[in-house]
Amino acid sequence: MAADLHHVHQHLFVTGTDTEIGKTLVSAALLHAMQTQGWRAVGMKPVAAGASLRDGVWHNEDVDALMAAANVAASQELVCPYLMQAPAAPHIVAALEKVDITLPHIMQCYQQLRTQADAVVVEGVGGFCVPLNTEVTTADLAQALDLPVIMVVGVRLGCINHALLTAEAIRARGLTLCGWVANTVDPSMLYMDENINALRTRLAAPLLGHIPRLNVPDHQKALNAASYLDLSVLK
Template identity: 40%
Template sequence: MSAYFITGTDTDAGKTLIASGLLALARRHGLTTQGLKPVASGCEVTPDGLRNRDALALQAGCHPPLGYHEVNPYAFAPAIAPHLAAQRDAVPLSLAGVAQRLAPRLAENRDLTLVEGAGGWRVPLNASEDLAGLAHLLNLPAILVVGVRLGAINHARLSLEAIRRDGVRVAGWVANLLEPRMQETSANLATLAQLLDAPCLGQVPYLAHPTPAQVADHLRLPQ
């Protein structure tokens, strides 16, 4: 166990929820943890500066604790695509720059490090680079969070193909149920298990008010 890149089939697939659950599960085993959100848009203005809800959730799962800017070095207020938010604020974003900001954290080599992307696999970082390129640059295996709703099978298969095409190893995938009354839930989960050629790290049921501890009950740690 070491460092992994958390990606999803789409925005709101549940990347942060699953990452928080994995961090909580690692803590149950007495492991050191850190959850990192290098680039985040949709941040709120607070007395302490810009803060992103997902980054704060990941920060809460860090043991020993980390400062906010260690977790989220690039924070933007507009709730728009990160590359557009960076352009609006005239902040240069590049894979090399993001990797440089993450280097001290990765060098600490905690038992479990999770680096969460933004949106799905193909979210742009700038005009020529995708944030997903960070996984390749840093040699981080990917964990794919599948937001289970109508269309999930197609999105999951395409995402898995894209990850592997980019030369990134898939450490596993997690099914995260997003709709309480989805039709044929069991059949959809069975189809995903049949078609996704990677380890399944868990199936998280729909939870109205989920906590990391509740999510951890439905997960297993990557190998």
């Protein structure tokens, strides 16, 4: 459904209840939904771990998906300031690959993206509290950006606890959880609707939508996922 975005947040931080639960899918879907309103929208994944070399250029699937979903042609260096090779926890990979992840550089790239677009959707790495180095976590990054937060809940057994803990961590940082998305990770989960309803009554933020398991080619998933989101309910 088309969303009226004139009175909602333009810049958002997307976090999740775990890794591999659909943050990139939802971030790309948000970009598509924003574009239906004529907005210039761009995604950002400040830190990505796991890359392959193609034609002399390092690529990460999440970063590529965000760039494909945007309607602003930003450089990969701005979209992903820290792209590392090994697919593991970012603070471990950064130490091994001698990468110095700093918040000031991420903030500088983010500010540049803001000058190029009406909306920037920033996707975190892993869950909300994942370390980026020995001192800084993804939660610190979210706090530095000071953006309203969208939480992606990977719908599977255990998601209620994971979602409530993540929401508590977001509030503890003084940030606003402005909405959440239920993304089906385990389509055979028992009592799926009941679990989602349990979260609706316990999370002080609106449900933007429930994305089912999408059996379509990867390049179509984000566009299809956007049809399940109603951004007009964003707080």
